[in-house]
Every structure is written in structure tokens, then in C-alpha cells.
Amino acid sequence: MLRRNSYTWTGLGLLVAGIVIFCAAFFIFHQAWLSALGICMLIMSFILLALRKAIPNIPPEVCSLLLETGVDNMATLIEELGINTKAIYIPSSLSNTFPRAFIPLHSNGSNPRITRALPQRLIVRYGVGPEDIGLLISTIGSAATGMLEVKPGATSNELESALTSLFTGRLGIADGTRVTYQNNHIEIEINKPRLETSSDLSHQCLGGPLATIAASVAAESWDKPMKITQEEQRKGKYYIELEVIG
Amino acid sequence: MKIYNRYFVTVAIVLLSTTVILIAAGQTSLDIFYSIFVIEALIVTELFVYFNKKSRRVLNIVGVMLFGGFGIVLCIQVLKALLIF
Numbered sequence: 001m002l003r004r005n006s007y008t009w010t011g012l013g014l015l016v017a018g019i020v021i022f023c024a025a026f027f028i029f030h031q032a033w034l035s036a037l038g039i040c041m042l043i044m045s046f047i048l049l050a051l052r053k054a055i056p057n058i059p060p061e062v063c064s065l066l067l068e069t070g071v072d073n074m075a076t077l078i079e080e081l082g083i084n085t086k087a088i089y090i091p092s093s094l095s096n097t098f099p100r101a102f103i104p105l106h107s108n109g110s111n112p113r114i115t116r117a118l119p120q121r122l123i124v125r126y127g128v129g130p131e132d133i134g135l136l137i138s139t140i141g142s143a144a145t146g147m148l149e150v151k152p153g154a155t156s157n158e159l160e161s162a163l164t165s166l167f168t169g170r171l172g173i174a175d176g177t178r179v180t181y182q183n184n185h186i187e188i189e190i191n192k193p194r195l196e197t198s199s200d201l202s203h204q205c206l207g208g209p210l211a212t213i214a215a216s217v218a219a220e221s222w223d224k225p226m227k228i229t230q231e232e233q234r235k236g237k238y239y240i241e242l243e244v245i246g
Numbered sequence: 247m248k249i250y251n252r253y254f255v256t257v258a259i260v261l262l263s264t265t266v267i268l269i270a271a272g273q274t275s276l277d278i279f280y281s282i283f284v285i286e287a288l289i290v291t292e293l294f295v296y297f298n299k300k301s302r303r304v305l306n307i308v309g310v311m312l313f314g315g316f317g318i319v320l321c322i323q324v325l326k327a328l329l330i331f
Contacts, residue, residue: 007250026276032273032274032275032276032279033265033269033274035276035279036265036268036269036276036279037265039276039279039280039283040261040262040265040279040283043257043261043283043284043287043312044254044257044258044261046308046311046312047254047257047287047305047308048254050304050305050307050308051250051253051254051301051304051305053300053304054250054297054298054300054301054304055250147298149299164296165296168249168296169249169296169297169298170296170298172248172249
């Protein structure tokens with residue numbers, strides 16, 4: 001709310017100052033350069049006053065509280081169940097609604113084959129075997145995918161554009177991304193990330209927030225399940241490697 | 247949020263630099279000042295392609311308003327030219 005007010009107040013301040021300066025310079029002093037400065041201030045005030053409507057009402061602190069609560073609950077669930085397998089991010093076509101994370105409860109080293117849409121439940125069965133069972137959960141990536149205006153195609157350029165739009169334009173948590181695709185592996189490089197990551201069990205299972213979002217968007221783009229194989233932060237950049245399953 | 251701040255700072259720097267350059271060049275016509283400001287503001291807005299739909303919509307409204315002013319300036323100049331001839 002503070003940021004939104006700062007846009008409003010700055011915009012109004014520039015508007016009033018711009019009108020006063022323009023009128024005084026144009027009608028009283030007859031100074032073109034001062035009149036131009038007034039016009040310049042008026043244009044900036046219009047932009048600020050327009051932008052104030054586009055900025056979210058919810059303060060970042062409230063968003064942070066909601067995110068932390070959700071992540072804490074997820075971490076508790078995963079730790080209590082003693083899950084040590086990596087989550088698989090599945091597209092909306094395999095989860096019926098929106099991209100979700102599927103966590104297999106048992107793993108024999110190979111990736112589970114999910115060939116049909118899973119039911120919308122927490123505990124789901126994906127195969128005929130007695131151990132073919134797992135958790136189907138929503139992550140921040142699931143919600144973030146819904147913010148995309150169009151579904152990106154299965155190319156590295158389209159994924160890069162979608163992720164940059166999301167991270168830089170919508171969420172403001174990074175300065176840009178670079179995506180490369182090779183041999184069923186997608187490498188994502190995120191510039192100047194501004195989200196902290198923890199190292200608890202849920203992080204090892206689901207991945208960090210940036211990796212979660214990237215994996216969900218990539219799963220939706222390729223329309224195939226994805227797995228985060230590697231993620232690390234070094235020299236102000238965040239590197240994520242995804243494996244395309246199936 | 248950072249992208250909005252960056253956008254506004256870019257617009258402010260571009261417009262103020264233009265004011266200084268045009269004044270240094272001895273320009274006194276307000277029509278020229280306004281036309282260049284509008285064109286620059288529209289170009290900078292187009293360069294920020296990663297704005298969300300809502301931001302783009304409100305900035306488009308501002309763009310239309312500014313362009314309307316530009317149109318009026320243009321009409322006045324055309325009328326002036328026609329009256330001279």
C-alpha cells in the first residue's frame with residue numbers, strides 16, 4: 001500500500017508542480033524552456049497516476065507471510081512422511097486442472113511413467129503396482145503458470161520469453177532469464193534472483209521457489225512431466241536444470 | 247515492482263535529457279518539445295514489453311491521450327501553414 005501511495009503522491013505532486021510551472025512560465029514569464037519543463041513534469045505525472053492502478057493492492061509483506069505459511073505446511077507434510085524422492089512437475093493435461101507437482105512415495109531409481117490424467121486428490125495412484133502411489137500437490141509454480149497470458153510453445157525461445165515475462169514483468173523477482181534445450185534437458189539461467197531459498201527437506205524434494213515456477217511453466221510448455229535435476233546459485237545468477245520425462 | 251520503477255526512471259531521464267539538449271540547441275518552440283516528448287514516451291513504453299496486461303492497458307490510455315495532444319499540435323501547425331499560403 002505504501003508503494004502504491006508513493007506513486008499516487010509523486011504523481012499528484014508532479015501534476016500540481018507541472019501545472020504551476022507551465023502556467024507561470026507560459027503566461028507570466030514567457031519562457032519556453034521552463035514551459036517545456038512543465039510539460040515534461042505533466043507527462044511524467046500522467047504516467048505515474050496511470051501506473052498506480054496497475055500496482056497490486058496487497059503489500060509484499062502479506063504475500064511473504066502467505067508464501068512462508070504455505071511452504072512451512074508443505075515442509076511439515078513432506079518431513080512427516082519421510083519422503084526423499086524428487087517431485088515431478090506435471091502439465092495441466094495430466095492433472096486435469098493446472099500444472100502440479102507429483103511426489104512419488106516410493107522410488108526404485110527410475111522415473112514413474114504417468115500416461116493418463118491423475119485424479120484431483122492429494123493421494124493418487126498412477127500405475128497398477130501396489131507401490132505406484134504418490135502425492136499430488138499445488139505449488140507456487142501452479143499459481144504462477146496461471147498468470148501467463150498465453151501458453152508458451154515447446155521451444156527454448158518461447159519458454160525464455162514466458163519466464164522473463166513472469167519473473168521480471170509480473171513477479172519482479174529476477175532481472176531476466178536465458179533458456180537452452182538439449183537432449184531432453186532444459187537449462188535455465190536466471191539473472192539477479194531476489195528470492196531466498198532454504199535447504200530443508202521440502203526444498204530438496206520440490207526445489208526452490210524459482211525452480212518450482214520454472215519447472216511448472218516448462219511442463220506446461222512441453223506438455224510433458226519435468227524433473228528438477230539440478231539447481232544452484234552462484235555469482236548473482238541462479239542455474240536450474242530440468243529433465244523432460246517421457 | 248522493480249520494473250515499474252525502472253520504467254519511470256527511464257522515462258524521466260529521457261524526457262529531462264531531451265529538455266536539456268533542446269534548450270542547449272536553442273529550441274524555443276513548445277510544439278517541437280511536446281512532439282518529441284510524446285514520441286519518446288511512446289517508444290520507451292513499447293520497449294518495456296514485459297509489463298502485464300493491466301499496466302499495458304493503462305499506459306495505452308496515457309499513450310492515446312498524449313497522441314491526441316500531438317494530433318492537436320499537428321492540426322494547429324497545418325492550419326497555420328494553410329493560412330500563410
